[in-house]
Structure formats: C-alpha cells, structure tokens
Amino acid sequence: MLAITLLGTGSPMPDPNRAGPATLVTGGTEQFLIDAGRGVLMRLGGAASSAGQLSAVLLTHLHSDHITDLNDVITTRWVMTFEPSPLTIVGPIGTRTVVDHILASLGPDIGYRIAHHDDLDYPPPVEVIEVTGGKIDLGGLVGVSCASTDHKPVEPSIGFRFDYDGASVVVAGDTVPCEGLDRLCIGAQALVHTVIRKDVIENVPVKRMHDTLDYHSSPEEAAKTAARAGMETLVLTHYVPAFPSGGGEDWRKLAATHFAGTIELGDDLHRVEVHPS
Numbered sequence: 001m002l003a004i005t006l007l008g009t010g011s012p013m014p015d016p017n018r019a020g021p022a023t024l025v026t027g028g029t030e031q032f033l034i035d036a037g038r039g040v041l042m043r044l045g046g047a048a049s050s051a052g053q054l055s056a057v058l059l060t061h062l063h064s065d066h067i068t069d070l071n072d073v074i075t076t077r078w079v080m081t082f083e084p085s086p087l088t089i090v091g092p093i094g095t096r097t098v099v100d101h102i103l104a105s106l107g108p109d110i111g112y113r114i115a116h117h118d119d120l121d122y123p124p125p126v127e128v129i130e131v132t133g134g135k136i137d138l139g140g141l142v143g144v145s146c147a148s149t150d151h152k153p154v155e156p157s158i159g160f161r162f163d164y165d166g167a168s169v170v171v172a173g174d175t176v177p178c179e180g181l182d183r184l185c186i187g188a189q190a191l192v193h194t195v196i197r198k199d200v201i202e203n204v205p206v207k208r209m210h211d212t213l214d215y216h217s218s219p220e221e222a223a224k225t226a227a228r229a230g231m232e233t234l235v236l237t238h239y240v241p242a243f244p245s246g247g248g249e250d251w252r253k254l255a256a257t258h259f260a261g262t263i264e265l266g267d268d269l270h271r272v273e274v275h276p277s
Contacts, residue, residue, distance in 0.1 A: 007269070103123070159181050195236050
C-alpha cells in the first residue's frame with residue numbers, strides 16, 4: 001500500500017488555510033516529499049512526520065512556489081538530526097545550482113550554529129541527484145522513476161512515479177497533458193495532479209493571470225490524463241483559485257465528466273490510500 005498526503009494544496013497566492021504545493025508519498029517506512037512549498041514543515045508535523053524522517057525530497061520543477069521552503073527542510077533536517085543524515089534531493093537539471101545557492105544564503109546561519117554547538121561541526125549534508133527520465137536508484141524498497149512533463153516556458157519539469165508492493169502512484173506536478181506524463185501513468189492506480197479553473201481565471205481582468213492558463217491543466221484535462229491510462233483514482237491539488245475549506249464539489253463534477261473512477265480533493269492533510277489492484 002502507498003499513502004498520499006496532500007501537505008499543501010495552495011498556489012503562489014498566500015492562503016491562510018492552504019500551505020504551498022507539497023505532497024507526501026509513503027510506502028512502508030519510506031517517506032518521499034514531492035515539492036517543498038510555503039509551510040511544508042508545519043504540514044509535515046500535522047501528518048506526524050518531520051524533516052528527519054524523509055527518505056528524499058523530489059522536486060517537479062524549480063518555480064518558486066514549489067521550492068520556497070526547501071531551505072527550511074535542509075536546515076531543520078541538519079539541526080534536528082543528531083548524527084550526520086544526508087538529505088537526498090532529486091530534481092530536474094538546475095536543482096544543484098538552486099541547492100548550492102540556498103546553502104550559500106544560509107552561510108551565516110551555518111557558521112553561527114557550528115560555532116555554538118560542539119557536536120555540530122559539519123554543514124548541512126546534502127546529496128543532489130539531477131534527473132531527466134527513467135528509474136532513480138534511491139536504495140530503498142519503493143521504486144521511483146520519472147519522466148519529462150510540459151510546463152513550458154518552465155523547463156525542464158518532471159513527474160514522479162512510485163511503485164511499492166503492487167501499488168503505484170504518479171505525482172504530475174505542474175503540466176499540461178503530454179506524452180511523458182501519459183507514459184509514466186501506464187499501469188499505475190493513482191494520479192496526483194495540479195489543477196487550475198480555466199473557466200474562472202479567464203474572467204479575471206489581469207493578463208498575468210491569463211498567462212498561467214497555457215501551462216497548467218484544468219480538472220477536465222487532468223481527468224482525461226487519468227482516463228487515458230485507465231487509472232482508478234485521481235487526486236486533485238494546487239487549486240487555482242482555491243475553494244473554501246470543505247468545498248470543491250464543482251471541481252469534482254468537472255473532472256467526473258471525463259473520469260469514471262474515484263476523484264479525491266480536499267484540504268491540506270487530506271490522505272488517500274492506494275492498494276494493489
């Protein structure tokens with residue numbers, strides 16, 4: 001069984017009820033954080049997890065709303081783990097540069113903590129793995145693979161797949177329908193997909209908002225992707241614009257016009273279990 005926890009269902013727009021984009025996928029004792037948006041560590045705590053329990057952090061792309069709190073994950077893992085525990089960060093080409101700059105920006109803090117704590121005599125141990133597609137060897141029992149997605153002009157962007165004990169989950173990240181995501185979904189049971197209400201955003205009189213329409217999927221498009229792959233469950237997240245807590249039935253109805261399986265959506269910390277077929 002694989003468990004999906006929607007840690008952050010929000011978007012770049014600050015929302016008091018929704019953290020930034022982040023999803024936790026758990027298989028056995030292994031925990032994978034996909035993206036690290038605003039407030040991710042508080043939501044990890046709400047899911048009874050922590051930075052120290054993560055097997056790896058996986059980044060779908062390098063847009064700011066998806067990596068805003070990566071620095072917090074790195075620092076907290078370092079400070080709150082009492083023996084060296086390297087944090088594996090997997091992402092598209094460019095991830096190493098981003099992590100190097102994060103560590104550079106943390107330079108003063110790193111110096112303060114090393115000077116203050118006798119048992120902390122090393123900087124944050126981080127291992128960066130840049131990927132473009134295929135299987136990713138993370139040394140655990142959960143199989144992890146990835147494929148290119150289409151979030152242009154943001155590129156590269158990737159989606160991730162997790163296989164464990166007969167269950168399979170795909171986390172798409174931000175993308176429009178594309179061949180890479182379709183391939184990644186083949187044979188999987190559940191798809192976690194970010195969505196935007198194009199019918200709503202089209203009526204906002206701001207061009208910058210209209211620009212977001214050409215590289216995100218609508219609920220209907222996400223549903224068609226899940227349907228093409230014959231999936232059992234579609235999990236919607238990263239709602240633009242966000243709906244009130246406890247709402248979202250209109251989003252579900254839009255997706256249901258193209259997908260006959262189970263459609264999950266909700267507030268932060270919504271949890272979905274995926275069992276072998």
